[in-house]
Amino acid sequence: MAKDRLAEVLERYEAVIGLEIHTEITATNTKMFCGCPVAFGGEPNTRVCPVCLGLPGALPVPNQAAIEWTVLAGLATDCDIALWSQFHRKQYFYPDMPKDYQISQYDLPFCSGGLLEVEVDGDGVAQRVDLGGGVAAVGPEAVADDGGYRTTIGITRIHLEEDTGKMVHVGGSEGRIAGATHSLVDFNRAGTPLMELVSEPDIRTPEEARRFAQKLRSIWLALGVSDCSMEEGSMRVDGNVSIRRRGESELGTKSEVKNMNSFKSLHDALAYEIVRQADLLDAGDRVVQETRHWDAGAKRTSALRSKEEAHDYRYFPEPDMVPFSFDPEWIDSLAERLPELPDARRARYMTELSLRKHDAGLLSADFAQACFFEEAVAIAGAARAKPVANWMLGDLAALLNAEGIELPESRVSPAMLAELVGLVEDGMISGKQAKEVFGDMAASGDAPGAIVEARGMRQVSDTEAIESVVRGVLEANPVEVASYRAGKTGLIGFFVGAVMREMRGQGNPKVINEVLTRMLSG
Amino acid sequence: MAITESDVRHVALLARLALTDEQVTTLTAELGAVLGHIDELQRLDLAGVEPTAHPLSMTDRTRPDVVVPGLSRELALLNAPDTDGTAFLIPAFAGAGEES
Amino acid sequence: MSTIDLSALTAREVRRGIASGDFSAREVAESAYARIEALDGEVHAFLQLTPELAFAAADRVDRARAAGEELPPLAGVPAGIKDNMNLIGTRTTCASRILGNYESVYDCTAVSRLLEAGALPIGKCNMDEFAFGSSTENSAYGPTRNPWDLERVPGGSSGGSAACVAAGMASISLGSDTGGSIRQPGALTGTVGLKPTYGRVSRYGVVAFGSSLDQIGPFGKTVDDVALALEAISGADVMDATSSVEPVDPYSEALGRGAQGLRVGIVSDMLAMEGCGEEIRRVVNSSAETFAALGAEVGEVELPSAQHGLAAYYIIGPAEASSNLARFDGIRYGRRVPDADDVLDLYMRSRAEGFGPETIRRIMLGTYALSAGYYDAYYGQAQKARTRIIQDFRAAFERFDVLLTPSTPEVAFRFGEKSDPYTMYLNDYYTIPVNLAGNCAVSVPSGLCTTAGMPMGLQIIGDYFAESTLLRAAAAFEEATHFEPVPPLVRALTGTEGGE
Numbered sequence A: 001m002a003k004d005r006l007a008e009v010l011e012r013y014e015a016v017i018g019l020e021i022h023t024e025i026t027a028t029n030t031k032m033f034c035g036c037p038v039a040f041g042g043e044p045n046t047r048v049c050p051v052c053l054g055l056p057g058a059l060p061v062p063n064q065a066a067i068e069w070t071v072l073a074g075l076a077t078d079c080d081i082a083l084w085s086q087f088h089r090k091q092y093f094y095p096d097m098p099k100d101y102q103i104s105q106y107d108l109p110f111c112s113g114g115l116l117e118v119e120v121d122g123d124g125v126a127q128r129v130d131l132g133g134g135v136a137a138v139g140p141e142a143v144a145d146d147g148g149y150r151t152t153i154g155i156t157r158i159h160l161e162e163d164t165g166k167m168v169h170v171g172g173s174e175g176r177i178a179g180a181t182h183s184l185v186d187f188n189r190a191g192t193p194l195m196e197l198v199s200e201p202d203i204r205t206p207e208e209a210r211r212f213a214q215k216l217r218s219i220w221l222a223l224g225v226s227d228c229s230m231e232e233g234s235m236r237v238d239g240n241v242s243i244r245r246r247g248e249s250e251l252g253t254k255s256e257v258k259n260m261n262s263f264k265s266l267h268d269a270l271a272y273e274i275v276r277q278a279d280l281l282d283a284g285d286r287v288v289q290e291t292r293h294w295d296a297g298a299k300r301t302s303a304l305r306s307k308e309e310a311h312d313y314r315y316f317p318e319p320d321m322v323p324f325s326f327d328p329e330w331i332d333s334l335a336e337r338l339p340e341l342p343d344a345r346r347a348r349y350m351t352e353l354s355l356r357k358h359d360a361g362l363l364s365a366d367f368a369q370a371c372f373f374e375e376a377v378a379i380a381g382a383a384r385a386k387p388v389a390n391w392m393l394g395d396l397a398a399l400l401n402a403e404g405i406e407l408p409e410s411r412v413s414p415a416m417l418a419e420l421v422g423l424v425e426d427g428m429i430s431g432k433q434a435k436e437v438f439g440d441m442a443a444s445g446d447a448p449g450a451i452v453e454a455r456g457m458r459q460v461s462d463t464e465a466i467e468s469v470v471r472g473v474l475e476a477n478p479v480e481v482a483s484y485r486a487g488k489t490g491l492i493g494f495f496v497g498a499v500m501r502e503m504r505g506q507g508n509p510k511v512i513n514e515v516l517t518r519m520l521s522g
Numbered sequence B: 001m002a003i004t005e006s007d008v009r010h011v012a013l014l015a016r017l018a019l020t021d022e023q024v025t026t027l028t029a030e031l032g033a034v035l036g037h038i039d040e041l042q043r044l045d046l047a048g049v050e051p052t053a054h055p056l057s058m059t060d061r062t063r064p065d066v067v068v069p070g071l072s073r074e075l076a077l078l079n080a081p082d083t084d085g086t087a088f089l090i091p092a093f094a095g096a097g098e099e100s
Numbered sequence C: 001m002s003t004i005d006l007s008a009l010t011a012r013e014v015r016r017g018i019a020s021g022d023f024s025a026r027e028v029a030e031s032a033y034a035r036i037e038a039l040d041g042e043v044h045a046f047l048q049l050t051p052e053l054a055f056a057a058a059d060r061v062d063r064a065r066a067a068g069e070e071l072p073p074l075a076g077v078p079a080g081i082k083d084n085m086n087l088i089g090t091r092t093t094c095a096s097r098i099l100g101n102y103e104s105v106y107d108c109t110a111v112s113r114l115l116e117a118g119a120l121p122i123g124k125c126n127m128d129e130f131a132f133g134s135s136t137e138n139s140a141y142g143p144t145r146n147p148w149d150l151e152r153v154p155g156g157s158s159g160g161s162a163a164c165v166a167a168g169m170a171s172i173s174l175g176s177d178t179g180g181s182i183r184q185p186g187a188l189t190g191t192v193g194l195k196p197t198y199g200r201v202s203r204y205g206v207v208a209f210g211s212s213l214d215q216i217g218p219f220g221k222t223v224d225d226v227a228l229a230l231e232a233i234s235g236a237d238v239m240d241a242t243s244s245v246e247p248v249d250p251y252s253e254a255l256g257r258g259a260q261g262l263r264v265g266i267v268s269d270m271l272a273m274e275g276c277g278e279e280i281r282r283v284v285n286s287s288a289e290t291f292a293a294l295g296a297e298v299g300e301v302e303l304p305s306a307q308h309g310l311a312a313y314y315i316i317g318p319a320e321a322s323s324n325l326a327r328f329d330g331i332r333y334g335r336r337v338p339d340a341d342d343v344l345d346l347y348m349r350s351r352a353e354g355f356g357p358e359t360i361r362r363i364m365l366g367t368y369a370l371s372a373g374y375y376d377a378y379y380g381q382a383q384k385a386r387t388r389i390i391q392d393f394r395a396a397f398e399r400f401d402v403l404l405t406p407s408t409p410e411v412a413f414r415f416g417e418k419s420d421p422y423t424m425y426l427n428d429y430y431t432i433p434v435n436l437a438g439n440c441a442v443s444v445p446s447g448l449c450t451t452a453g454m455p456m457g458l459q460i461i462g463d464y465f466a467e468s469t470l471l472r473a474a475a476a477f478e479e480a481t482h483f484e485p486v487p488p489l490v491r492a493l494t495g496t497e498g499g500e
Ligand SMILES: [Zn+2]
Pocket: A031, A034, A035, A036, A047, A048, A049, A050, A051, A052, A053, A191, B070
């Protein structure tokens, strides 16, 4: 779908988007209601017990750690933590759900009323056509100095529940339900603690939705509550989308979009859905309330088979468990466990390490990257934070991207990067040489110092040695020396080049420049 | 609030029970009679009374996050009506309702 | 045939006899199976016999004695286990076709504890399917017959557990009580049946009916035996988040202290219930006189909201049951129709064909009560009525230590006599409010009715976790009445045997 098509639609319609984000808590040792280990994959049905298989007579007992992680997640997103809460049963039949009800939360979730501030910059800004001219019309508080804007998205609630098992459909194509002759059910995942976050419908563009989900992921990673892998399904984002004509206040009929397995899918699926709904309305049709499945390959959503009944989950208080009465002091003690979150980290990078806002934002948003950065800065020194950041966001990012790997998988360690920055800043090698050394160390994993030694690259910065070469060059070119002294100062480049050639490229250009300027004017 | 045959059919679907027409008729009468007997609840003035989900006032019962041994796969699958040796085998899936 | 007559021996006497070398645990087990061989063809208290497990346990006891070890409190005591409790090495069918071949892969905590205390697991006891009923007529495998009169029901749902003790096939047994399923069959078979305070005994491993109502409890011939069994199975369990951490008292030690100074309240408004038999009403009044004669302070109390217990219970119980029974779907275990077109068809027919009529009724009722549009009117209102009932009991226990009602409005009825579901439900009129409130209560034999010659039961209700006081009152009453009920069937058998 062409980008301008979305822009055109958004000129006339306003999108109203709310997200439901399920995140598996992977930080606990055990499942939500039993002592089976939490892990990804593995041989089918090897991490199960009477409780997570829903055997007759088995009872759930809630995992204290999972509750604490959920409260921490709520505290990290400015939620109110309930002093009185409980689990409910959400009832529907499904083969991957052992008890045919899911233990979840209903009207008394652990966390509610949170906020998340989202910043949009770059191309995505244009999707907010109502912000044309930089005036904050709805929601966004201010248009930030770098051409972006900031908006606050409400978080309705975060509750805790249990994940389902997994089904593999056999006999059809590519594991899809369609055409399958039978299915296999594996309950290893069943009972994994699952946080469900529901946002307010405060999101107006696909880009805001993407930024919201990315921001949330960065917070969850900073907390350490989950590995947040969208591919492996430990973080799953569903969207509710409706549109209305600009100026109208009544909400349109919404559709629910599922199966968005990456941030790009999230953005593209919502964009597709907005345009699809606009096309319907433009043609005089109605939007049908339904669940739609995003096909990232075909780049379209399609309606899931409509259910044979309207949902009636028959929620009622889970009688196998007693309510929770949290002590405010206990909540305060948990708050003390909160690590530095991405926003605070960015602010610190800007004030203490003098990074630009853009760089500070990029480095602080990704927890693994922030850890790498801080480790490298701790070795290189705070004064060299900027070049460290430049290397990470430049060559290192490009390398990771080219190799398609994550930072922790790279051969480049924080210590190696810090050493490389040190060599450049101390004038031992030139910037050009540093790029060669970087390529070498990323490929071999050798320390940059050793590479410089081995390749004989060490740059000559010794003033006396340079003076003697300069002296020789000046003596060999008397005509040029006279011209320079007569005012043709542009000849400095000629002299630098000559000295460099003489030194086989290993002279420190900065020192050569200094010495030449001094001796030519002397 | 008399229960109708259509209510009974709807509830039977929610409860996943394939009832015969005869069962629907019988159950409509039987459930209607039971609901009639317990209709006294509707007449009680219980405004402002807190509902009780649990008879005892216990709170905050949790377990520590410690792994305990579960079942071997052999035992997990022991009572399965059908398996492939590693997983529970079920017939073709024609939308028994879907959810995440 | 063995020479030990279990119907003449209490659990305490069995242990003592083994400890002193009068007989071995193996002989005790043999005598239990001999009695079963003789009578269970007619009574049908058991769905499955587990002699391998029982004899293995008996041999452990005999070896321990031979080694001079201290014997555990229930050493060698033969016990029946209701068939809704998991025990490895047994099928756990809940008397349902849907679980006909279901083999337990883990142990119910209460059963484990009973066996750790030395009891011998004789077999799994018949019951109403999934504990829905008051007669065992709802068992998919045929009813249990009352040892007092084979034409009459033993009560239910724990009818098999009650009948096996009444017939001397086991010294004690475990039942479960959601609305009276221990106390009612206890009353109808002349046995002592105790429902502990909610949370006193772990529910882990008992197939759930109404999770906020269910409690496992013991049957015995004497209050003392019931106290011994309760002591063994009680206490907190990490596997049950609703089990209480209240300390477990040495219940059997509270017995024998009489009723002097106990404050005993007759629940006068419940006693006036329309359907309550005259003689049953009279026996409660004379029981109160017995307590007074023992030095208790006897008074009257009303529980005005308890009359709504039945209505609240027939919403809350089925609502929870409808949810608890969702898991019997033919996916992971249990009956599955062989020719399902798809998963929905598999669910719909496996469940409809696997469940009996009363189970289907309860699931339907509960699903309806929780469904959109009806929740507030039914479930919500029932939860509030439950609050009122709890308040009534709390107020009553400020004035009294124990309360008295009949256990049942009438004695054991004949098979097929109560074909209308609601008439059957009325049998639990006195027991249901106690489950809603969560208190403990015991049914103690109070005599035989003059017309039918069938046993009657007195229900004594105690405060939360006041099982010691409850059992003390029950023991005092038991001792004062000198009523040792032995069914004619057993008298005839032991009479012809001629004993030792
Ligand atoms: Zn488990």
